[in-house]
Structures are given as C-alpha cells and as structure tokens.
Amino acid sequence: MEAQQTRAQQTEAHQTEAQQTQALARVPQAPAVGGEARSEPKTRGRSIVITSGKGGVGKTTTTANVGIALAARGARVVLVDADVGLRNLDLVLGLESRVRFHLLDVIEGTAPLDDALVRDKRVPTLWLLAAAQNREKDDVDTEAMCALIERLRERFDYVIVDSPAGIETGFKNAVAGADEAIVVCTPEVAAVRDVDRVVGLLGNRISVQLVVNRIRPALVRKGKMLSVEDVNSILRLPLLGVLGDAPDVIVATNRGEPVALDETAPIAAGYRAIAARIAGEDVAAPTADEPAGFFEKLGSLFGGRH
Amino acid sequence: MKARRIVVTSGKGGVGKTTTTANLGAALAQRGKRVILVDADIGLRNLDLVLGIEKRIVFDLVEVVEGRCQLRQALVRDKRFGDDLAILPAAQTRDKTAVSEQQFADVVAGLAEMCDYVLIDSPAGIEHGFRNAVAGAAEAIVVTTPEVSAIRDADRVNGKLQERKLPMRLIVNRVRPEMVRTGEMMSVDDVCDILSAELLGIVPDDPEVIDTTNRGIPLVLDPSQRLGAIYTKIARRLEGEIIPFTQIGGGFFSRLFDALRAG
Numbered sequence: 001m002e003a004q005q006t007r008a009q010q011t012e013a014h015q016t017e018a019q020q021t022q023a024l025a026r027v028p029q030a031p032a033v034g035g036e037a038r039s040e041p042k043t044r045g046r047s048i049v050i051t052s053g054k055g056g057v058g059k060t061t062t063t064a065n066v067g068i069a070l071a072a073r074g075a076r077v078v079l080v081d082a083d084v085g086l087r088n089l090d091l092v093l094g095l096e097s098r099v100r101f102h103l104l105d106v107i108e109g110t111a112p113l114d115d116a117l118v119r120d121k122r123v124p125t126l127w128l129l130a131a132a133q134n135r136e137k138d139d140v141d142t143e144a145m146c147a148l149i150e151r152l153r154e155r156f157d158y159v160i161v162d163s164p165a166g167i168e169t170g171f172k173n174a175v176a177g178a179d180e181a182i183v184v185c186t187p188e189v190a191a192v193r194d195v196d197r198v199v200g201l202l203g204n205r206i207s208v209q210l211v212v213n214r215i216r217p218a219l220v221r222k223g224k225m226l227s228v229e230d231v232n233s234i235l236r237l238p239l240l241g242v243l244g245d246a247p248d249v250i251v252a253t254n255r256g257e258p259v260a261l262d263e264t265a266p267i268a269a270g271y272r273a274i275a276a277r278i279a280g281e282d283v284a285a286p287t288a289d290e291p292a293g294f295f296e297k298l299g300s301l302f303g304g305r306h
Numbered sequence: 307m308k309a310r311r312i313v314v315t316s317g318k319g320g321v322g323k324t325t326t327t328a329n330l331g332a333a334l335a336q337r338g339k340r341v342i343l344v345d346a347d348i349g350l351r352n353l354d355l356v357l358g359i360e361k362r363i364v365f366d367l368v369e370v371v372e373g374r375c376q377l378r379q380a381l382v383r384d385k386r387f388g389d390d391l392a393i394l395p396a397a398q399t400r401d402k403t404a405v406s407e408q409q410f411a412d413v414v415a416g417l418a419e420m421c422d423y424v425l426i427d428s429p430a431g432i433e434h435g436f437r438n439a440v441a442g443a444a445e446a447i448v449v450t451t452p453e454v455s456a457i458r459d460a461d462r463v464n465g466k467l468q469e470r471k472l473p474m475r476l477i478v479n480r481v482r483p484e485m486v487r488t489g490e491m492m493s494v495d496d497v498c499d500i501l502s503a504e505l506l507g508i509v510p511d512d513p514e515v516i517d518t519t520n521r522g523i524p525l526v527l528d529p530s531q532r533l534g535a536i537y538t539k540i541a542r543r544l545e546g547e548i549i550p551f552t553q554i555g556g557g558f559f560s561r562l563f564d565a566l567r568a569g
Contacts, residue, residue, distance in 0.1 A: 053350050054319060054320060054350065054352070054430075055318055055319005055320040055321075055430035055431075056318060056319045056320010056321055056430075057319075057320055060455065085431075085432050085462065086317050086318065086431065086432060086458075086459045086462055088318075088455035088458060088459070091454050091455050091458065092455065133462070136432075136433075137431075137433055138433075164430075164431055165318075165319035165320070165429075165430035165431055166319070166350065166429055166430055166431045166433065166435065167349050167350060167401065168401070168402055168431065168433040168434060168435060169433060169434075170431065170433060187516070188516055188519065188520060189355050189519075189520050190324065190352040190355055190356065190519070193350075193352065193355065194350045194352070197349065197350060197398070216513065219513060219516075219517070224514065224516075224517040225516060225517065225520075226520065245513075247482070247485065247490075250452075250453055250485070250490075250491065251485075251490045251491070253453055253454060253455060254453060254454050254490075254491070254492070256454075
C-alpha cells in the first residue's frame with residue numbers, strides 16, 4: 001500500500017516534471033507525454049526488430065540512428081529496448097537521465113504506457129520505451145510483450161525493437177511481436193555465421209533485410225576484409241543498407257548524441273538512405289564507396305597494387 | 307581439481323570475449339601450459355572459427371553431456387601448439403538450455419583434471435548461457451571496451467560475479483590512444499575507477515585483428531602482429547608475474563557514474 005502510494009507520488013512528480021521540461025523546450029501546445037502519439041488511432045504501424053545473433057555488431061546504434069532518420073522524415077517512431085538487464089539504448093540516445101519507468105512496469109501494470117514513454121526532444125516524433133535494468137529477461141512474458149507491441153502499433157507509424165545479443169529468451173521476446181526484421185552484420189566470419197543462424201530461427205513469418213555495418217573499403221580493397229558481396233553471397237538477403245566504420249560512432253555513443261542527428265556527418269547519409277528504403281522509396285542501391293585514403297594513394301604510387 | 311578454471315565474460319557482445327579467450331589460451335600454451343578452451347556459446351559458437359579448427363570438429367559439448375561420447379573424444383587439439391592447446395566446441399544446432407549449470411560445472415571439473423588452465427568463453431548477455439559459463443569457474447576475466455554501453459554492462463556482470471563470489475580481473479580492449487589523448491575516449495584509469503576492478507590487461511584497437519580472426523590465426527603465431535606480445539604479457543600476469551602497464555592518460559566521464567547510479 002505504502003509502496004503504491006510512493007509510486008503514485010513519483011508518477012505525479014514525474015508528470016509535473018515532464019510538463020515543465022516540455023514547456024521549457026517550447027514544444028508547441030505541450031501535450032502530456034504520449035499526447036501527440038495518440039492521434040490518428042486507425043492506422044496500424046509497422047513492427048520491426050533489429051537483431052544479429054552476435055553482439056557488438058551495432059544493433060543498438062542502428063536502432064537509434066534509423067529511428068532518428070525515420071522520425072526526421074516526420075514518421076511517429078517508438079524505439080523499444082528489449083535488452084532487459086543490459087539496457088543501453090537509453091545511453092546511446094542520451095536519454096538515460098529521463099527514464100523513470102520501463103517496459104516491465106508497463107507490462108506488469110505498475111506504470112501507464114504514457115509515463116514510460118520518453119520523448120526525444122531533439123526529434124519531436126521520436127520516443128523511447130526503455131528496458132528494465134535490474135530485472136531478468138525471463139521476467140518478460142512473451143504474450144504480454146506481443147500485446148504491448150500491438151498497443152504501440154496503434155499509436156506509432158514504426159515500432160522498432162532493439163533485440164539483445166544471442167538467441168535465448170530475450171531474443172525470442174524481441175522477435176515475438178515483429179513482422180519485419182533488420183539483421184545487422186559486420187564483415188567478420190563469426191558475425192556472418194551468427195546472422196545465418198538467426199535468419200534460420202526467424203522463419204518464414206518475418207521478412208528479413210540486411211544491413212552490413214562497419215565496412216572499411218580500404219581494407220576490402222586490400223583483401224583484408226570481407227566485402228559486402230562476400231557477406232551476402234553466404235546470407236543471400238535483400239540488402240537494406242551498407243554503413244562504413246566510423247570512429248565518431250564511439251564518440252557519439254559516449255556522448256549520447258547519435259550521428260544521425262548531425263546531418264552533415266557522412267555516415268548520417270547512410271542512415272537516411274536506410275530510412276528512405278524502409279519507407280518504400282526507391283533510392284539508389286547501397287554502397288560504402290569512399291575516395292581512396294591518402295596513404296592508400298601513396299602506396300599505389302610507390303608500390304603498385306597494394 | 308588441479309587446473310585454474312577461468313571464465314571470460316563481458317555482458318555486452320562483440321567486445322572481444324572470443325578473441326581474448328583464443329589468444330590468451332594460445333599465449334599460455336606457447337609458454338608451455340596445457341590449456342583447454344571451452345566454447346559456452348551453444349547455438350552461436352565461434353571459438354572454433356577464431357582458431358581455424360572448425361572443419362575438425364567431430365563431437366561437441368552437448369554430446370559430451372548427453373553421454374554420446376567421451377570428454378577426451380570431443381576435444382579438438384590445435385596442432386600448432388603440440389599437445390598444449392585443445393578446444394571443447396559448443397553445439398551449433400542446439401540451444402543453451404540443452405545443458406544445465408550442474409552439467410556444465412561437471413564438464414569443466416572433468417577438464418580441469420587434464421590440464422593447467424580451463425578458459426571458458428561465455429556468450430553475451432546474462433541469461434542461461436552466461437549462468438552455465440560461470441557455473442564451473444573459480445575466477446573471472448571481464449572484457450570491456452572504453453564505451454559507456456560496454457562499461458554499464460560490465461558493471462552489471464560484475465554484480466553477478468560478486469553474488470557468486472568469483473574474483474574478477476579486467477581486460478580493457480580496443481583502446482585508441484589518440485582518441486584518449488583528445489578526450490574523445492575514456493582512459494583505462496577511468497574505466498577501472500568506474501568498475502573498481504583490478505586491471506589484467508590493456509589491448510589497443512587494431513583493425514587487422516579482424517583479418518587474422520577471419521583467417522583463424524592466433525595473434526601470438528603471427529609475428530607481424532604487435533598484439534601477440536600484449537597477450538603474452540597478459541598470460542604472464544595471469545601466472546602471477548608483475549609486469550607494469552603502459553598507461554594512456556585521459557579525461558573523466560562523470561556521465562557514466564550518473565548512469566550507473568540511476569540504473
């Protein structure tokens with residue numbers, strides 16, 4: 001009873017705070033959290049899971065940046081962190097200090113959905129539903145997760161679920177409510193093998209597209225890295241995007257400012273292209289071409305083939 | 307049990323657990339220790355690929371547990387290290403629940419009778435596969451990178467290891483000195499402070515690792531790789547030698563402290 005009261009007080013305090021912050025951010029006609037997302041209830045949004053099998057290939061970074069790129073096009077987007085116990089999407093988005101409630105609170109009814117959705121003030125149509133940090137993946141009931149995704153689909157154009165690494169319970173829950181999947185793979189044999197396994201587990205119900213991440217064209221040319229063609233000759237998936245390896249991504253993660261927010265960043269164009277293709281636009285086939293680097297040019301001057 | 311049983315884990319995936327397990331194992335074997343590496347990533351095995359022994363696998367961990375073969379039969383020897391390095395591969399077409407924590411611990415105990423070091427390559431995450439990997443271990447090496455997300459996950463894993471009273475040491479992987487100097491990457495000191503962990507090794511970022519990994523060659527066997535010497539140093543520290551660290555100075559990331567407190 002006492003606990004409930006405290007939680008209710010917290011909720012109240014949070015709402016007030018949210019309203020204040022929104023007023024400060026001068027959002028026009030500042031609605032309560034979730035207000036804008038509630039309009040147009042008839043359309044059913046798309047549910048897309050971002051997964052990979054192997055960890056550390058860029059699932060969370062891809063989720064954050066593709067989400068930003070879609071929202072920047074005007075779509076209403078909610079990003080759902082399904083990595084219960086090891087959440088990171090909040091950090092990558094720089095929203096960690098604003099997370100009050102999480103996915104399990106909503107599923108278990110301890111907090112209303114509106115209170116758990118964190119709005120990204122930098123892109124007004126982008127929202128985050130964070131994962132619980134001090135709970136286990138086995139605590140999430142798969143059917144309840146599906147029901148939550150359905151609820152979100154009524155309110156958003158895109159529900160993008162960031163899957164945990166692996167193929168255990170957390171993966172199964174992340175995938176359960178999705179109609180589409182984006183698998184992220186790096187040009188490494190280990191990553192390719194894991195993606196291959198995951199695609200097998202996704203089955204025929206879910207349509208799968210591939211993003212090849214962290215390509216270094218200079219290393220590919222030297223024969224020291226698998227090319228996009230090498231990767232996809234094994235996986236044979238529709239190619240949604242190719243992204244280069246950029247050290248600014250680490251900096252962006254540490255700062256909580258995803259690269260897609262900086263429209264001048266070269267890699268942001270890659271995310272915009274992915275967002276456009278997701279939205280159904282017929283944009284040019286993805287490549288990761290970049291002009292040859294200075295040292296590589298130098299090498300070819302002196303040493304011929306490099 | 308005579309061997310040291312060490313789990314290599316991280317929480318976050320892709321920080322270099324498998325690369326660390328393979329190369330640390332190879333460095334220990336090169337120093338004449340008998341080492342057995344266990345791939346605990348059932349369903350998503352990769353240790354075999356990193357060591358280039360994938361075509362020689364006959365039996366796997368799950369078949370050992372199910373009594374379909376002897377423990378010794380399932381071990382794949384890495385001939386480049388004579389009799390000193392062997393791998394117990396994970397099953398690829400099964401899932402992690404095929405083995406219980408007790409069964410896993412029994413397998414590790416059996417291996418510990420045959421060698422000096424058992425290194426267990428944990429899967430990412432903190433689910434069943436992680437609990438299995440930790441079950442048979444007496445020590446832990448946590449691998450992390452200087453990124454807020456990797457450190458938050460390492461902190462969570464740290465807590466889980468403390469619950470089990472496993473002593474833990476830290477390897478900070480993929481450090482880019484030039485980014486640390488410009489303040490774009492947190493320093494190893496920062497990482498150790500945040501995790502309040504004892505440091506076992508610092509490994510710089512090297513894109514060529516991907517290539518050697520793709521080709522299945524341990525770094526200590528490739529003289530062109532500067533990282534080979536670094537894994538040898540880590541192996542010597544593991545054996546109790548005191549070898550000073552080459553430190554790389556840097557800034558201070560208070561944001562992460564806040565994130566950990568909040569989470």
